[in-house]
Amino acid sequence: MPTAERLYRRLVRPGPVAAGAAPEPARLPANGLRQIAANALISTGDQVVSAKTVLPWLLASLGAPAVLVALLVPVRESGSMLPQAALSPWVQRHRVRKGLWVAGAAGQAGATAAMALAAATTTGAVAGVVVLAALAVFALARAMTSLVDKDVLGRTVPKGQRGQINGIATVLSGVVAITLGLGIRALGGDDVAPPVLAALLGAAALTWVLALVVYSGIVEPPTEPAARPPDGPGWLARSWSMLRSDAPFRRFVTVRTLLLVSAPSPPFVVALAAAEGGVGLGGLGPFVIASGVAGLLGGRLFGRLADRSSRTLLVAGAGAASLLVLAFLALRLVAAARESWWLHPLVYLLLAFTHIGIRVARKTYVVDMAEGDRRTEYVAVANTAMGVLLLVVGAVSGALATIGAEAALLLLAALGLVGVAVGRTLPEVSHR
Template sequence: MSKSNRLLLIGSQFLSKTADELSSAKVVLPWLLNGVGIPVFVSGLLVPIRESGSLLPQLIFGPWVKTKRHRKTLNALGAVIQALSILAIALLVFQSTSPIVLGTGVLVLVLVLSLARGLCSLTAKDLLGKTVEEAQRGSVSGLSASLAGVVTLGIGALILYRSQLSSDVYFVLLLTAGLCWLLGAALTSRLQEPASETESLDNNASQNLLDTLALLKTEPDFRRFILARALLAGSGLSIPFVIILAQRTHPDSFWGLGAFVIISGIASLTSGAIWGKLADWNCRRVLILAAALTSISCLAAALFSFSSNAVSMLAFFGLALVLSIAHQGVRLGRKVLLVNMAKGNRRTDYVAIANSVMGLWLLALGAASALLAQWSINASFVLFAAASALSITFLMSKNKD
């Protein structure tokens, strides 16, 4: 059963990560929106909406999830909703709607997608903990990320052969993403999942919420994890600004989109399995290394923004690569650390609290950085660099993991 579950999880995670890459709110959607003249502020909101929308509701989802003995059905449902949302975005692009309609429609659909993504996030960590041994969890997640990188590389290479940027390019990318989520849902539904202990819904929902949030006060290791994760948000939020800066500097470079997609694939391919192995050894050190890479890269991006006209496209590619590798480390390291910190329904509580708190933080930080970038992209990069450096102090504190 264990081997079968590992293969199914690798397959479903691979398809989900591939879908994420092909519909990336950090690369594909910002390039699309910026290309039709939509303000930087709107593009800057894509990642915060996608992330906070998937994280904020998890304290509400959590008690409901704990009433279910099996979580794979909920995970598959979330994947199907993501597929339908991204297919709707593809239709908007294919119909060549006005910039205002396209921008508004994409933001609304990204919000719907993110809510479904939250359900998947909450249940995926539980499924990983229930169906895969602790010493293999990092490797499963890392291998699936690397496999997704191979596909992303191929897609990026195909884009490079396009002679012009037209709506059908985006339609094919987003259509493929939707199909990947549907196939991933099919694999998830075949997992041999042990039954979970269930808890009934209490009528006093507000008291249950307060009791769950009390874990932030009573468990210092968990609290330090939350603080470090919040400060590491720049590893993902900074990448769209690099894309926008590169497109502004080289507006006629269509091959830039294909190259950035390839870069995202290279980051997943080269770093996913390595980060996974390192996380099985020490996931906290993975986060420290990723934090250092993020801080250094954001400082470099700040320097680029001062003299962007003199910076070649290759320099932007290199910067995006390092940031993408760092973000892979942040995502994988925090996932394994959180799964290992608790067991059973306590793991569901940890995930719900961590993600809901992060949802609030990302919404605030994302809106602030988007407004800041409208005035000065350089200032946003400096903010992300400082926050990532500060996260290291919390990660170096004594933990139980």
């Protein structure tokens, strides 16, 4: 038995596979391992280019205006989602699509290198503008890799194994994140200087270079390219038509929006901790460590659960995150709990853990919903719609945050509970 096949079998439980589910199964082990390695590398880089932890810390250290710091998350999240429906027709006109992923990874490497240069050579508003502009380029390049990756995964790996591919990559990036967080604590303690962060960003740029080298070796079965329509509706009209006419897909997009509770909640927990003197969160390192621990503990577990039923995992993760936020708010009403050093970091860790489950389930569900170019359209339209809705929910929760972070958390928890109820109506699409 070849080494690649032996290693793949140790990492991924194949389970029964439907006939024709995986083109060219002899190449499955090598393709699967390359996708695990490439996604682990970019997930490792993501731990550094994080709009929730490292980049806000960097801009604050460089003296950038607070308004630029506030734009980091919207630019990163919406920028990587909004263009995907427009990109989808162009992607579908390519017989082999891994080259588009490689181009997107190269764009992310260049943008990260630009952030490293800005961190090393600029300060104040100039640093903030350069980092934000580089982050916008990064997000656009990520839109391409995100769209293509799910398409290639669906055509090279069968149902019953796709969730595990995502999960194992998450575990590997979690190990690196823990190491990175410990290194940050050792190098900078509670005050990590910009030169250290510039070096970390430079190293992160190399992870995307390595990832594109690995990914380029995937043997991808060619597909018949979609013809360029001479006339007819544009991508925006087609996207709207899909959302109107495809009820199961529309329900998935609705549920995905309602399940935002696990993504925007951690920054509010951090804000509450900072307002009380940073209890339990002495510096940047613990944030990165918590994200790494969540990935390490949850990646493999959630990958296997997603392959059994991504719908069940999606609903259970949202319910757990909503109840966790409500329990956190209830505990804060008790003076002794508010002053406990363990409350904020524990809640941050648990929210990060549930977010891993929701994210793995969401990726697996949308890949398993359809085949071929229909899958590409689903991924693109879902992400573009999500980008728009994320801006809306972000604006509403941000407005509520002016009253208090607790109000924003309460809204997110309520949306999550509604999402649980709607999510239970989703059809089952994963391999059981």
